[in-house]
Amino acid sequence: MAEVLEFLVPTGNGRTLLVLGLETNATEHALYLAFSAFGPLYSVRLHRNAAVAGPGYYALVKYYSTRDASRAQLACNRQPLFQKSALKVCLCTRQRPFPQQNLALNSHKCQELANHYLGFNSWSSRIVTLQDISGFEENEEEDSRALLASQRCKYLCIQELTIPQHSICARGVGVAETPVDPSQGFLTATRSAQKLAAQKALSDAFQKIVLVVLENGKVAVEFISPQEDLVDCLADEELKGLLQVTDLSFSQLNPEGEEEILSDFSMDGE
Template sequence: MAEVVRFVVPAGRGKTLLVWGLSPGPTAEALQHALFAAFSRFGLLYSVRVAPNAAGAAPGFHAVVKFYSARDARRAREACHRQPLGQKAPVKVLTGTRHWGFQQRDLVLSSSKCRDLANYYLGFNGWSQRVLLLQNLSGFDEQENSAAELPCSGRRLQYLCVVEVALSGYACQSRGVGMAEEHVSHRAELLGKVKETQKLAVQKALSNAFQKLQFVVLESGKVVVECRSSGDSELEEGVEGLLQVRDVPEEQARPGQEEDCPSDCSLGAE
């Protein structure tokens, strides 16, 4: 059977595993890395979170492991349930059964997580990104010699970005739009804020471009890419109508990798 993998934060009972019976000996950080190594053998992980057991329960830890694929999560549960996973006593691995009374809205995946997902299913050379537009909407020049024009009360620095993602093995391109703004309160911080705002706008545009793609993973492991309809089509048409789209040199506009939250232990998002 085919499974759809989307560029959103994984949700649903089939993609979350609960690990019980972790030894109290190692630190939570050590357990986090050990579990990441153990479960990542079965597929790409979104996060691994380890926490101490509640007061009154047996001493030790439990963990929540999230996969992007429900099929990978099922394989991991079947292989790891009642296995020691690096400790003396076996652990219990169960499928998460928490159910919300209302439908949750899909949470946008960060740009670094989008890169991880694309690299996993397409390979590092299977896709590319191109910044088509990086536009200053602030109403003042960001160059150093104009910093004196900044009012003492500060200004809002705004940038609009359009990014195109192209998949080399498929006849598929997706464009995303991102806007970022920062408040500049001192003239001395203007240049640093410009770079920070540009980077954030590119990251948001890249994430938005990936939201319009999804993978259909077949049982054989073959991956089919689908381009989904975009809710931002009107915005993109408006951007192209008002602003001249231009190529930005890659070395000038490409942002660095986003820093991951240590508690997620994505080792490679959000």
């Protein structure tokens, strides 16, 4: 059977293992080494036992794949692994009483997941445009002192993700805003905003594809971006230097700052 993996924070049943019986010298690094042998991990969290349970720890190990989590549970349950006493490893299958929000993976996690299933040299990315959009909300009546205190650096980035073997090309958009610290200067804020915008754009590009992992280990890639997504339809020449901000309010952006911005831009020079 095939399993579909999205570039989202893993949720739902069957992806998280509860590890009980960890001794006092257990570490997250040791847990990561033991359980990552069965597949890529999203997170490893080590927690101290409650006082009534005695000394030691328990851990939550979260996989992207339910198949990997199931394999790890069967192989590691009642095994000592990296300690003297055996561990108890259970699948967390308890339903949460409230719906979970699908959150995008950050760019680093996206790259880790892509490298595992597709290979380090199987994909590439490039920045199509990186544009300064600072200052369009400034009030001309503000005095120079107030303007300096409230000055922020804002950048828009469009980045292209390419997977040649699967004939996939997807573009993502990222917006970043950082305050200007007078003690560090405008250049530091500019670099920080540019870097963050590029990271968000790459993450947004990965949201437009899914991995289809077959039981034999083979992987297919599917493009899931909506057809009306302009950033994927326009040529580089139509994007570079042609984006102008009209009435974009950064307070309306979601926490990731990448989802609802395309409708607020106008394309000039066509």
